[in-house]
Each structure stands twice: as C-alpha cells, then as structure tokens.
Amino acid sequence: MKKLLSGIALAIMSTTLYAQYVPNNSQAFQFMSLFNPAFTGVENYDDLKLSYRHQWSGFGKYAPKFINLSYQKRIKHPLDLMYNSQRLSSLAATRTEQLPRSKRMIQGLGVNVFQSKVGILKSIGAGMSYSLNYPLSSKSRLAFGLSALVENRKMDVASVDVRDPDEYYNYLLRSSSAQTDLNIRAGALLYLENFYIGVSYLPLVNIALQSSDLAMEDPFYRGSVQAGIAFPVNADITLKPSILALLQMNNDLVVDYGVKASIQNKVLLGLTYRDIKSGVVMLGFNINDTFTATYSFEMSVGDFRKFDDGSHELVMAARLNNLKKFTQYIW
DSSP, X not given: OHHHHHHHHHHHHTGGGTSSOOOOOSOGGXXXXXXXXXXXXXXXXXXXXXXXXXXXXXXXXXXXXXXXXXXXXXXXXXXXXXXXXXXXXXXXXXXXHTSOGGGSOEEXXXXXXXXXXXXXXXXXXXXXXXXXXXXXXXXXXXXXXEEEEEEEEEEOGGGSOOSSOOHHHHHHHHSOOEEEEEEEEEEEEEEOSSEEEEEEEEEEEEXXXXXXXSSOOSOSEEEEEEEEEOEESSSSEEEEEEEEEEEETTSOEEEEEEEEEEETTTEEEEEEEETTTEEEEEEEEEOSSSEEEEEEEEEEOSGGGGGXXXXXXXXXXXXXXXXXXXXXXXX
C-alpha cells in the first residue's frame, strides 16, 4: 500500500502538469510555441527539437519523466526570399519596406508530440499550432497564433503491486482512470531585433472528450507572459535576460527569471531562478550550423530539497533548410 500511496502522492503533486499540457522544463525558450502559439514559425528555418527530462531523480522509478518532440516551419515566406526582419542591411530594409505589407507577412505551422510519466500517472498527446506574423516595420513584427492540443491521461493503478488490497484500492481499480482533453489556446507576440514580449490565453477552449472519475477536468493555467531582451557586452558575449510567467486560475503567478550568455555564438551559459524555489544551471553548444545540444540541471532550494536529487534535461535541436546559417533568436 505504501508504494501505491507514493505513486498517487507524486501524481497529485504534479496534477498541474496534466490539467492542460504545459511543458515542465527548465529550457522553456526551446519550446516557446507551447506557451504561446504566436512563436510558431518565427525562425527563418525549419526548427526540429527533441527533449528528455528526468525530474526529481531521488524518487527512483517514480521519478517523473518527460519527452517532447516539436517541429516548426514557415509555410509562407515574405516575397523577398532574402528577407529576415531582424537580420537586414539598411539597403535591404529600405527595399523591403517598399513592398506591400501583405507581401511581407509570414505564416508558421508547428506540430508537437509529448509523453510523460509521473508515478502511476501517464500522459500522451499531440498538438498543432499556427501563427500569422504581420510586419510593423523592417525591424519589428506583430504575431498572432492559435493552437489545438489533445491529451490523454491515465492513472495506471493496476501497475502497483499491493500486498494487502483494501477498499480504496479496489475503488481505484473499478474507476474510470483515463481522460482525454481538447485544449485550444491563443497568443500574441511583439518582437524586434533585440526584444520581445508576448501574452497567451491558455484555456480558450478546454473540453473533456473522454471523462474520468479520477483525472482533473478543469484547466489549471489561465495564461502566460513572456518577455526578453538581448544586448552585447562586447564583440564575443551577448546577454539575454528573460522572464516567463504562468498565471494560474486562482490568479497566482509562477515566474521563471533567467539570463543566458551567448559566447561567440558557439557556447550558451544560463542561470534561472524559479519562484517555486528551484534554481537551474545550463550549458549548450552550437555543434555546427545545423545541430545544437543543451543540458540543464535543476535543484530545489526550498523545503523540498531534502527529497530532491535534482532534475536533468537534455534538448537536441536541428536547424533544417537553414541556407543562411541563422541561429535561434533571443528567446
């Protein structure tokens, strides 16, 4: 029975991850379109990312595990194929600004697939996002996005070996323990050469396609806010401070405060403080013009640290069809 209660306790502690899928990771800048669909297609290349997170490793086999795979691309480029709103010469900017704005718009499309396991609670799902990027000037754009996500969650009570089953355990076995939800969210994003700010409303639509006696039906997050800026320290180092805030349905904010340092556009160092009382250190490399790898380690700095041996996360990324050898924007 102790094992069952441990698994259920972990599932309850992580319920917020399942009420509507928001990636629980320490590298949110890698998957911004999952927080705000307006980020979809912003990059001027096909963006493929795969992440694996092993959280709270001290819990052994009950430690939460998360896998996320995403792919984004532009399905409509500006008329001038050499155009990129944040990487223009003054001559190109002048020429581009003379084009009708309708010819300079960008449309992006993205898909993502995810799987997670927290104790005896398992989740699998997929989503699709779309964005329209409208040029305000040669150096700034306003983007609007929508996304739809389907997630199936299941509490696998039968997988726990209980020596002396009791009435509560038998109740769990008899209950409907699987639920499937549809979530539609919307977002807006203003981005310039070295600055961005975005907002999203997460439960635009949130309905249960398949109800469960055990799973949570109501959305947990109301929306999110993202903001960041980049400025050079010298010719080799660029600092990128940022925040990501999640607004819960009770109007409490959960905020990540981060700063990244890009060194010669080859090495990425990062620090993040999460006001859920945890800290993150990060190290990433641009292996070449196509592939990047970034590792982060998160450790609780609050009362939970006595149970927490740390969380590990690895993100592998590929910049496909990147003919101009661009790197990721400042997110």
